[in-house]
Amino acid sequence: MVGLGHLQGSHIHGLMTSRQKGANPLTPHLAAVGILTLTTEHANTFFKLMDDRYGRKSTLVTTNLEYEQWYGLFNRKELVDALLDRLRHHCTTIRIHGESLRTSTQNDT
DSSP, X not given: OEEGGGOOHHHHHHHHHHHHTTOOOOOOEEEEETSSOOOHHHHXXXXXXXXXXXXXXXXXXXXXXXXXXXXXXXXXXXXXXXXXXXXXXXXXXOXXXXXXXXXXXXXXX
């Protein structure tokens, strides 16, 4: 699992080169998209990763944000339009509603 705040050029380079070498890396899980403030480099790296994997490899993205809220996260309409176009074209969106399991676990102890 990779937090989007930790996604740097070296991470994306490793994922891209492993695909180019024919390796079959585990499906990356980009966790908690939208929790941290993203730099321009993070946004660009995330887009490059999604663009490279589009139509070729699976990627798991978890977030508390609705798709419309991504525009505020990335602050670049053209990037979000292209990113959501790629993500939503072959994706399955699962929305989970209810209380946090972490909260209920903490209250039980």
